[in-house]
Amino acid sequence: GAVVSQHPSRVICKSGTSVKIECRSLDFQATTMFWYRQFPKQSLMLMATSNEGSKATYEQGVEKDKFLINHASLTLSTLTVTSAHPEDSSFYICSASMRADQPQHFGDGTRLSIL
Amino acid sequence: GEDVEQSLFLSVREGDSSVINCTYTDSSSTYLYWYKQEPGAGLQLLTYIFSNMDMKQDQRLTVLLNKKDKHLSLRIADTQTGDSAIYFCAESMASGGSYIPTFGRGTSLIVHP
Numbered sequence A: 001g002a003v004v005s006q007h008p009s010r011v012i013c014k015s016g017t018s019v020k021i022e023c024r025s026l027d028f029q030a031t032t033m034f035w036y037r038q039f040p041k042q043s044l045m046l047m048a049t050s051n052e053g054s055k056a057t058y059e060q061g062v063e064k065d066k067f068l069i070n071h072a073s074l075t076l077s078t079l080t081v082t083s084a085h086p087e088d089s090s091f092y093i094c095s096a097s098m099r100a101d102q103p104q105h106f107g108d109g110t111r112l113s114i115l
Numbered sequence B: 001g002e003d004v005e006q007s008l009f010l011s012v013r014e015g016d017s018s019v020i021n022c023t024y025t026d027s028s029s030t031y032l033y034w035y036k037q038e039p040g041a042g043l044q045l046l047t048y049i050f051s052n053m054d055m056k057q058d059q060r061l062t063v064l065l066n067k068k069d070k071h072l073s074l075r076i077a078d079t080q081t082g083d084s085a086i087y088f089c090a091e092s093m094a095s096g097g098s099y100i101p102t103f104g105r106g107t108s109l110i111v112h113p
Helices: none
Strands: A004-007 A010-013 A019-025 A032-038 A044-051 A067-073 A076-081 A090-096 A110-114 B004-006 B009-013 B018-024 B031-037 B043-050 B055-058 B061-066 B071-076 B085-092 B107-112
Touching: A004 A090, A010 A019, A019 A032, A019 A090, A019 A110, A032 A067, A032 A076, A044 A067, A076 A090, B004 B085, B009 B018, B018 B031, B018 B085, B018 B107, B031 B061, B031 B071, B043 B055, B043 B061, B043 B071, B071 B085
Parallel strands: A010 A110, B009 B107
Antiparallel strands: A004 A019, A019 A076, A032 A044, A032 A090, A067 A076, A090 A110, B004 B018, B018 B071, B031 B043, B031 B085, B055 B061, B061 B071, B085 B107
């Protein structure tokens, strides 16, 4: 149980393109999902908390107009990197938990490369 | 200093035990976790321990918690080459109804034959 699926696993695109990443909880409902960014050999940096049916809560320093988050259902959250530039290249990982006091389960991540 | 600290590298021989250590600063931490990340993949929850526990064992994995010293360790018995990965220690406490973990920088475990 507690499987989180993330797609796509890898994206390579030109500068200026908008890229959408999907995060799905396959066998449980998640009122809250989380989006992280990971730089090489670094820890995970929490970008935002995605709440079903309401606006996402962004961490300090994360541009909400740059990283659009939509949590349309209890099993799906999307992160759209708008007008991506090379500095947005990174590994993006989502997570979800069945309950607020339960551990988070992570997707397999999306490697985004902007040329 | 960082909230969660762990050494960056550990090298062991196949068949030996591995011990990965972690220290944290927040005495209010409620849950402490160990995650495993293989190259190019997301994080896999290995195990977690509630702050009122001292030890938890699950097959080859043993987690020890010293709450007084704010020290958490993960012992992997009979380490195999497939255990080579980055291991993240994390801690969380209740905040606005959620338990959002704070991660360490990860310990890269290298298992050689």
